[in-house]
Amino acid sequence: MKDPLIVLDQVQKxxxxxxxxxxxxxxxxxxxxxxxxGPSGCGKTTxxxxxxxxxxxxxxxxxIGGRDMADVPANLRPTNMVFQSYAIFPHxxxxxxxxxxxxKRGDLSADQKKAKVIEALEMVGLAGYGKRPAHALSGGQRQxxxxxxxxxxxxxxxxxxxxxxxxDKKMREQMQTELRRLQRHxxxxxxxxxxxxxxxxxxxxxxxxxxxxEIAQLAAPQTLYRRPASRKVAEFIGVMNFLSAxxxxxxxxxxxxxxxxxxxxxxxxxxxxxxxxxxxxxxLRPETLSxxxxxxxxxxxxxxxxxxxxxxxxxxxxxxxxxxxGAQKPVTISxxxxxxxxxxxxxxxxxxxxxxxxxxxxxx
Amino acid sequence: xxxxTGLRIYAVAYLIFLYLPVALLPIFAFxxxxxIAFPLQGFTTKWxxxxxxxxxxxxxxxxxxxxxxxxxxxxxxxxxxxxxxxSRYRFPLKGGILGLIMVPLVxxxxxxxxxxxxxxxxxxxxxxxxxxxxxxHTLICTPFAVAILSxxxxxxxxxxxxxxxxxxxxxxxxxxKVTLPLVTPGIVSALLISFTISLDEFIIAFFLTGxxxxxxxxxxxxxxxxxxxxVVMALGTILVILSLVLLTVAEFFRRRGVRRTGAKDxxxxx
Numbered sequence: 201m202k203d204p205l206i207v208l209d210q211v212q213k214x215x216x217x218x219x220x221x222x223x224x225x226x227x228x229x230x231x232x233x234x235x236x237x238g239p240s241g242c243g244k245t246t247x248x249x250x251x252x253x254x255x256x257x258x259x260x261x262x263x264i265g266g267r268d269m270a271d272v273p274a275n276l277r278p279t280n281m282v283f284q285s286y287a288i289f290p291h292x293x294x295x296x297x298x299x300x301x302x303x304k305r306g307d308l309s310a311d312q313k314k315a316k317v318i319e320a321l322e323m324v325g326l327a328g329y330g331k332r333p334a335h336a337l338s339g340g341q342r343q344x345x346x347x348x349x350x351x352x353x354x355x356x357x358x359x360x361x362x363x364x365x366x367x368d369k370k371m372r373e374q375m376q377t378e379l380r381r382l383q384r385h386x387x388x389x390x391x392x393x394x395x396x397x398x399x400x401x402x403x404x405x406x407x408x409x410x411x412x413x414e415i416a417q418l419a420a421p422q423t424l425y426r427r428p429a430s431r432k433v434a435e436f437i438g439v440m441n442f443l444s445a446x447x448x449x450x451x452x453x454x455x456x457x458x459x460x461x462x463x464x465x466x467x468x469x470x471x472x473x474x475x476x477x478x479x480x481x482x483x484l485r486p487e488t489l490s491x492x493x494x495x496x497x498x499x500x501x502x503x504x505x506x507x508x509x510x511x512x513x514x515x516x517x518x519x520x521x522x523x524x525x526g527a528q529k530p531v532t533i534s535x536x537x538x539x540x541x542x543x544x545x546x547x548x549x550x551x552x553x554x555x556x557x558x559x560x561x562x563x564x
Numbered sequence: 565x566x567x568x569t570g571l572r573i574y575a576v577a578y579l580i581f582l583y584l585p586v587a588l589l590p591i592f593a594f595x596x597x598x599x600i601a602f603p604l605q606g607f608t609t610k611w612x613x614x615x616x617x618x619x620x621x622x623x624x625x626x627x628x629x630x631x632x633x634x635x636x637x638x639x640x641x642x643x644x645x646x647x648x649x650x651s652r653y654r655f656p657l658k659g660g661i662l663g664l665i666m667v668p669l670v671x672x673x674x675x676x677x678x679x680x681x682x683x684x685x686x687x688x689x690x691x692x693x694x695x696x697x698x699x700x701h702t703l704i705c706t707p708f709a710v711a712i713l714s715x716x717x718x719x720x721x722x723x724x725x726x727x728x729x730x731x732x733x734x735x736x737x738x739x740x741k742v743t744l745p746l747v748t749p750g751i752v753s754a755l756l757i758s759f760t761i762s763l764d765e766f767i768i769a770f771f772l773t774g775x776x777x778x779x780x781x782x783x784x785x786x787x788x789x790x791x792x793x794x795v796v797m798a799l800g801t802i803l804v805i806l807s808l809v810l811l812t813v814a815e816f817f818r819r820r821g822v823r824r825t826g827a828k829d830x831x832x833x834x
Contacts, residue, residue, distance in 0.1 A: 254726060274729050275734060285723050286723075287723035349731065
């Protein structure tokens with residue numbers, strides 16, 4: 201990366217015997233919306249707090265804007281944080297909270313500070329809320345105050361620690377798009393910690409998936425979804441069908457015999473962890489499979505027949521579980537409910553079409 | 565019979581038993597006679613007037629105020645240290661250490677009094693003074709301060725101080741600008757409770773007081789003179805009212821603190 205804003209270089213963190221961060225290295229660009237995604241306990245929050253300066257690194261380096269942060273305390277770093285609990289100061293009103301970090305700025309007059317607070321409140325959609333006491337705010341409003349309080353200081357990096365986890369589903373979805381819009385508007389680097397893969401996919405330019413203190417894959421959302429680097433990543437992000445297969449590698453191609461789907465030859469590029477020889481696992485996302493319904497003219501290049509064992513109707517989509525001959529467990533297939541398209545019933549025989557280019561092959 | 569009548573009678577009887585003796589104080593304080601017996605002799609305020617003329621009593625009041633104020637300040641400062649440490653940090657033997665701090669709450673005061681007397685006079689070779697009383701009172705008031713302040717500190721979100729640091733404050737600045745304002749109601753409450761306890765305390769003061777008696781010790785001395793009893797009653801009336809007022813103010817601040825941090829009220833003394 202040219203001119204990265206943040207460089208993490210072999211960051212290690214131990215808590216006594218517990219190895220929380222196991223050599224994290226990555227670069228984060230200016231103006232990027234970057235997410236740290238992983239299950240609880242994977243070290244994502246620790247990494248965020250390391251960047252903020254609330255945790256020391258045991259070894260390795262954190263650089264922001266080319267400067268080593270080792271001796272820079274949290275209060276002097278060009279980062280600001282939105283806490284999971286929002287940490288709104290209960291004894292101050294909204295304007296007091298948002299203006300808290302400005303109090304020490306000697307270069308600004310009182311009027312300039314006031315104007316900045318008002319501007320920040322407008323930016324997060326809380327214009328006119330300045331005199332509201334902190335305890336009279338709803339969850340969504342507290343979140344906005346926390347955002348305004350951090351952004352008013354114009355940090356180089358905004359750190360967000362699971363900022364949406366305390367909100368209800370509807371509010372969360374609204375804030376996801378709003379945060380993304382806000383980030384594009386201010387152009388500040390955002391680093392988001394989340395355990396919600398959907399949230400990470402929706403909001404991020406790039407995502408680092410973390411397991412057990414290590415980055416398992418760092419990629420853009422589309423790559424992460426379409427070409428997960430390992431079966432573990434694939435399982436963590438979205439839904440994927442896994443079918444056992446046997447593989448024979450010859451040069452750049454891999455010949456596969458997939459249980460339930462049959463024989464197919466792929467390029468080695470479709471094996472992110474390197475082409476496995478012998479036992480392998482073939483992964484397919486539910487939307488890359490389709491059930492052929494009442495369409496005699498359809499002649500898919502690859503198809504098999506199976507039996508519908510489960511139907512889940514979502515309104516816009518229907519999820520089928522289809523048992524394929526020779527496969528150990530049924531595959532999940534998602535179908536759009538287009539106008540006029542019939543929904544199959546349990547017990548129906550179904551023709552299942554699939555696309556070899558969507559296959560991802562992992563070692564078994 | 566209506567359901568629960570028995571329990572209602574019990575509750576009323578309980579309250580009468582608890583407060584009748586206290587209610588007798590003002591009755592006899594305004595009674596025009598030196599004998600504490602019914603029937604009452606008539607209404608008077610002369611015992612209160614007499615209070616004003618007793619020099620030794622004024623000295624005792626001054627001594628008590630000095631001891632109570634000093635004790636309140638010391639106990640609250642120690643309480644702040646202990647409460648913040650217990651709410652913030654994990655350290656070896658934390659449970660045991662906090663337990664030891666709280667033990668004086670249940671130790672018989674006469675044991676504490678004798679033990680301190682032995683230590684101060686025999687082992688350390690100090691002479692008794694108001695400061696030795698302060699020492700004993702601080703020992704028994706600190707657990708109360710710790711209990712009140714722990715509730716204040718535990719109610720605080722840990723992220724608040726971090727947020728202040730994140731916004732540019734030093735650790736010290738964060739403590740003074742965020743933590744302290746939020747626990748101030750707890751501090752006021754701790755000061756008032758410690759003050760009240762020290763002001764009323766007799767046993768430890770009795771052992772550790774030198775030539776300058778505190779008010780309860782002075783009162784005890786006066787009980788030997790029957791003609792002084794109505795005056796003692798008048799003084800007792802004032803002390804009871806003062807204690808109630810202080811306790812109410814303390815509780816007011818404690819509740820205000822709970823409201824300000826938006827926490828749920830989970831107890832208190834009133």
